[in-house]
Amino acid sequence: MADTPPPRPIVFVLNGPNLNMLGLREPEIYGSDTLDDIAGMLEDRARELGVDVDVRQSNHEGHLVDWIQQANAERAKAVLLNAGAYTHTSVAIHDAIKAVNVPVIEVHLSNPHRREGFRHVSRVGEAAKGTVAGFGALSYLLALDAAAKL
Numbered sequence: 001m002a003d004t005p006p007p008r009p010i011v012f013v014l015n016g017p018n019l020n021m022l023g024l025r026e027p028e029i030y031g032s033d034t035l036d037d038i039a040g041m042l043e044d045r046a047r048e049l050g051v052d053v054d055v056r057q058s059n060h061e062g063h064l065v066d067w068i069q070q071a072n073a074e075r076a077k078a079v080l081l082n083a084g085a086y087t088h089t090s091v092a093i094h095d096a097i098k099a100v101n102v103p104v105i106e107v108h109l110s111n112p113h114r115r116e117g118f119r120h121v122s123r124v125g126e127a128a129k130g131t132v133a134g135f136g137a138l139s140y141l142l143a144l145d146a147a148a149k150l
Ligand code: DQA
Pocket: 017, 018, 019, 082, 083, 084, 085, 086, 087, 107, 108, 109, 110, 111, 112, 119
């Protein structure tokens, strides 16, 4: 009997507040792709890379904390995290990233450093392994490539 293949490594892709509005929300900044479109692109790229992706979105800070802990408990390969506005404010998400071993890669569609001053601080980036920002939907794909190589 053939051996069952080992499970593919999983990468959690966590999205914070208002990212469910992609496609409608300020398209001149965030582009016209919806979050479902981005999830589809990530699934295609994941197949090529030999990993699985689990794409989630919540408007609630605590859900993001729970999912970072879950990714760690389930020995995910990495977390791609676009925490939306919580990027700039959330000590709880910063602490969650610090509390776990799973590498967390910060992702942004826009380049926050080119925008309002309040976006120049990143509580996520201070704890994350690395950051990909400013490339629209491509930011997620570049981050997935990095995650697969970790
Ligand atoms: C964002 C940048 C954040 O400043 C903003 O609050 C978002 C989206 C981005 O992907 O460019 O919600 O994370």
